[in-house]
Amino acid sequence: MGQHGDKAREALLDAAEELFARHGIDAVSNRRIAEHAGTANHSAVAYHFGGRDELVRTLITRHAEDTNRRRAALAAGLDDDAALPDVLACLILPWVEHLGSLPVPSWRARFVHQIRTTPSMQEVLANASVPNALTEELNRRVQAAGGSMDPSTQYGRSWILGNMVLSVCSEYEARVQDGVESTNWTGVGYFLIDACAGMLAAPATHPGNFIRSPSPVSLL
Template sequence: MGQHGDRAREALLDSAEELFARHGIDVVSNRSIAEHAGSANHSAVAYHFGGREGLLQALLARGRDDMNRRRAELVEALPERPGLGDVVAAHILPWTEHLESLPVPSWRARFLFQVSSIPSGAESLEASTVRSDQLEEVLTASLDELRDIPDSVLRGRARLLGGMVLGICANFEAQVEDGTARGSWLTVGYFLIDAATGLLSAPVTHPTDFITLDPPSAFAL
């Protein structure tokens, strides 16, 4: 495509990520994305990405390879018998480290939160992930803290974490932008690790059937 084409493509991604984060996915037009990126070509999204879905998939892929490499490093470094907190940390820290690496203001967490809030977006978010990288795939009764938690409950809780993590990170990202943030992305990461570990290992006090339904999104950052 050449350097000019690469720069134009990145400008469109930056523009779309910001506008989607600010206003939502469905209300932002391809034309407004092109104009915000400084392009006179109102068909730039179709030219560079083949259309709306291609643009969304390109946005969802941003940073994913780096996070997967970092996650693989942390998983490789786990002890032979890791605790639940160790496993959760290996999945959450690559995400908060990635957010910390972005320029201020960044829009990544708020964009993904917007994506997860609409049915079509949630499907795209889950489809864009590699199944082996999802936290729910590595949570098993082999972890001592989860020995008494039924598999169906574990799967439901792991999926519930998606909304919690995205919501907290989107809120902190906004606070970083307006200068009101307290703490750092590192402290956010460990807050989420502690909260997720507690949620996953909490005792099951009453049988339930609702978790047999497919939750709206998975935790797969």
């Protein structure tokens, strides 16, 4: 595809990410995306991506290379006996710092929050997720840090933490856009690392048997 086609694809991706973040996935039509991207071709999504699902899949994986690069660089300095906060940093900081590298306003965190919470997109999300050996190893080390904690309790806490990180980043992204907060994504990242480490290390007073399968601290 030529340079003009590449620019048209990027404009559609930018438009879709913003509209999905602001209004929700199911509330935005392909025609509205095309119009917001500045094209009169209302079939532009189908032309450039083959359809809506492929557009969404492309958006999901759009920034994975940058996040994976940051994660690999951080994990390269991790000792075998690294403490829980250091392991969590390898999972959380690359995502948060990537958000901080985006121009303001950015829509990434809010888009990911929408895609993770829209029932109609769960199959698309599952099909777009590519296994990553480093992320899997980091999650294994986080789980191992739980020691003798009941697995279901650990799964439940990881489930809460994944949602917490995403929700905090989504709201902070909006607050930066509105001028309520100055941009300090690194500070947000370390705050989340401490909060996650505290929850994972806290004693359990009752078996947490409401979740029975692993729910890693995973971000897009």
